Amino acid sequence: MRDRVYRALSDRLGANEIFKSGRSIPPGADFAEILRRQAAECEVMCVLIGPGWLDARGEDGVRLLDRAHDWVRLEIATALRAGNRVVPVLLGDATMLPxxxxxxxxxxxxxxxxxxxxxxxxLPDGLEHLSDAVTALLSDTDPPVEPGHGTAPAAGPEPSMTMTAHVSGGGSAYQAARDQTIRLA
Structure with missing residues (x-):
C-alpha cells in the first residue's frame, strides 16, 4: 500500500517534487546527511503506519524502533524536534495509532x-482524501471536512504556489515498508 500512497502523492504534487530515498538519493551520496536534513527541514511529514509497523523486528529479535540508530525513529524524532507538522497515516482498516x-x-x-x-x-477514496489533506496542509488551509463531520471549507480560488513533497524511506524492507512523506520548507 505504501507504493500506492507514493503514487497518489506523486500524481497530485508532481513526480519531480517527490523525494524517495531509494530513487532520489544518488549513488555515493551521504544518505545519512540527506535524510537528517530532509527531516529537519520538512514542513509536513506523513508517517505511514501499517499493521506491523510498531512490532517490526530485526534478525536478532530486537524491535527496530527500539534501536537508537533506526532511521525511521531518527527521522520522526528530527521532524518533531524541529517543530514540523507530523501526521500519522494509518494504513488499512484495523491499524491503530500506537x-x-x-x-x-x-x-x-x-x-x-x-x-x-x-x-x-x-483505497481509492482514502488515497484521494490523503492527497487532499496533504495538499491542504501544504497550502496552509484547513483540510477538507467529510460530509457529516463539520462544515466544509468555503469555496474559492486556490492560491497559486509551488509545492514540494518528499517521501523518504530506506534501503531495508523494514524502512521501505514505513515510508514517510515530508515537504521541504
Missing part, C-alpha cells in the same frame, strides 16, 4: 497527533 507508552520516548509525541487513515476497503 500508544505513547509503546513508543521510544523521543517519538512518543506521535501518539498524541491527529491521524489520517487510508483504508484498504475504500
Amino acid at each position: 500508544d505513547a507508552s509503546a513508543l521510544p520516548a523521543e517519538i512518543a509525541g506521535l501518539a498524541r497527533l491527529q491521524f489520517l487513515r487510508v483504508p484498504e476497503t475504500h
